[in-house]
Amino acid sequence: MPFYHKLGDMPKVKHTTFYKPDGKSLYREELASSKGFSGVYSNKYHHFLPTALKDAKAIASPSSFQEWKDAQVLFYHFFTYDKESSGNFINSRTVFLQNEHTTMATAKVTEDTDLFFRNAFHNEYIFIHHGQGNFLSEYGSFKFVEGDQLIIPRCTTYQLKFDNYDNNRLLLVESDTAFEIPKNYRNDYGQLTENAPYSERDFIIPDNLPAICEKGDFKVILKAGKKYFEHLLPHHPFDVVGWDGFLYPFALNIKSYHSKVGRIHLPPPTHLCFKTQNFVLCNFVPRPFDFHQEAIPTPYFHSNIDSDEVIYYVAGDFMSRKGVKEGSITLHPGGMPHGPQPGKTEESIGKKGTDEYAVMVDTFTPLRPTLNVKDTLDEGYSRSWLE
């Protein structure tokens, strides 16, 4: 997050004494920094030692990363809702696509848990498709609602607490590099420009820091790639009494994304939301269509020769695809051209707008489907362009 934020109490000067109310014992400063000491960072002040650990053990991975080994390079459409998923916000994740930089998963969260979660190797994007509740972390908490896109820096200890457990659906995208606001959305001073599709005031940031200075046994599930560990802490992980800096979790609702429209069709970078070193993430939201009187609103056929294109369908009638449902994912690999299905181009001519919501991820490294794709496949999709 490229904006300075501070919450709670801290000493006037960094790296100086900061005493607890007893006047004798010190709060413990922890610098959480990225790219060594060269990227964004925050200074956190803990009640307890942030390094205190009672026990650690490896546990079985709750998610299956099993690759669909003989999957061909093809167009894929699969129904993520068809994969039975249940559990808490940690163990309900079902991985569908992966490469060396990312995994893409969905989750149906049906249970609450006292466990804490910390992703050691990956930054996380969590799209709240259905459900609402509270995001709790060592940086403080904020409320989330449907459509929120949570960005959680790696090594953030957090919990998702839903208001109820009837219908909570998530899309989760892991990245080994940070989710960043594209540089061309910011001016020389880091502020979002008037041309950016969102502004600082659209961001939801931690605004409540109830430091929990409690001793006891607290379990943190640490995910390190495909390996999972259970760490037993002797104190509550949310013992931070204050922090400041540029590194912290935040959210942006997809409905806050201000789409742009052209006279003729504008390409997907127009819908760019966040960027990592290895993929881009776009938001498709309701908008009027192109306004040239002979414009074709659907995309032209195209070959992104070095990108795989993934679209997660959220709501509305997606203009270029037949048969997609809420929770559908399509994968169009970089090795083949792709475009609207037969009839969709003609159908779009003269239409004034779309009510679609979707999230697109374009990766610069080929994706590998897991067996979960095979289990939920729309079998006829790859041949649905035959006229």
Ligand SMILES: [Fe+2]
């Ligand atoms: Fe495309």
